[in-house]
Amino acid sequence: MTTGTETDTVVRDLTALPKAHLHLHMEAAIRPETLTAMGDELGIVVPMIKDFDDFTQFSDTYRGMLAVLAREENLYRLIDESLEDCAREGVVYVEFGASPQFYTETFGSAEKALEAMIDRCRTTGDRLGVEVGLMITVDRTESVADANELARLAAAFAGRGVVSLGLANDERGNPAERYEEAFRIARDAGLLSTPHAGELAGPDQIEAALDALGADRILHGVTAVQSAELMARLARDGICLDVCPTSNLLLSVIDEIDAHPLRQLLDAGVRCSINADDPILFGPNILAEYQLARDVLALTDEELAACAWSSVECGGGSAALKERAKSDIAAWLA
C-alpha cells in the first residue's frame, strides 16, 4: 500500500511560518561579506574563531567586530541588512541583543547610541514589516555598577523601543545573583527579564536566573534537561527557553547535534523558541535552525509551529503583532 496522499506528504514552507527571533546578538547578525568589506575599508582584520571551546577567543572576535562597527554608517548598514535577512526568513519580530555602551565614542554617549539604534530599527523595520524591540544586554564580565547603570538606561527607554534586559557572556565565575539589582531596576520599569543561563553552567544558574533575576525567558537554558524538577518548574511557569542548537554544538554545550535537548524540553512541556544566537560565528541564521530542528531533531510541524508561537507570545512585541501572528501560524498549520 502506498503511503502518502497529497495531503500527508505536503511539506510546509518554513519561510512562511511567522516567527520571532528572540536570541540574536546585534553585532553577530552582520553578513560575512559586509564584515569583510567594512574591515578592508578600515584596515581591520577580525580574527575568526578557530577553537570554539575557547570562550576567550570568542570574546576577542566579538571585540574585533565592534572595532569595525565603530562608524555610524556601518552600524546602520548592519541593522538594515540584518533586518532584511530576518524579513526574508519569515521573521515578524526581532528582539535584538543590543549593547549601546559599546558605541559611546561613536555617538557621544550610550544614551545617544541607543536613540540612534532605536530610530534606525524602527525606520527600517517599518519599511520591511518587521517589528523590532531591543534587549539591552549586560556583559556579566563587567562590574555590577556598570550593570546597574545600563539597567537604568534600559529602564529609561521602556516603552520607547527597549523591551527587555539581557545578561550575556561567560556564566562561569559570573553568577546571575550578582545582577539582582540591575534586573530589579529593569523589572520595576516593566521590562522583561531575559538573561542567558544554563548554557555553560548547570541547572543551578537557571534557578538563580529565575529566583534572583525574575527571568521571564531564559536565553539557552538547555542544561535544564539535567533536572526533571527544574523542567517541571519551567513548564508550570511557562518560562520560554530561547534555544540555539548550532551555537550549543559549536561551543561544546552538547557533543552531537542530534543529542540536542530541544526535543526533551518540548516533551517535558517546556516552551522553547528557536534562534541563531550569533550567525556570523556559527553559520546558520534562524531559518536554517528551524530546518535543522525539522530535519535533524525530527520536530513535527505542530512542534515547529508551537516554537514559533512561543517565540512570538513570549517576546516583547505588541499585542497587535501577537494577535496577527497567532492566526497566521494557525493558518500555516491548517
Ligand SMILES: [Zn+2]
Ligand atoms: Zn547568546
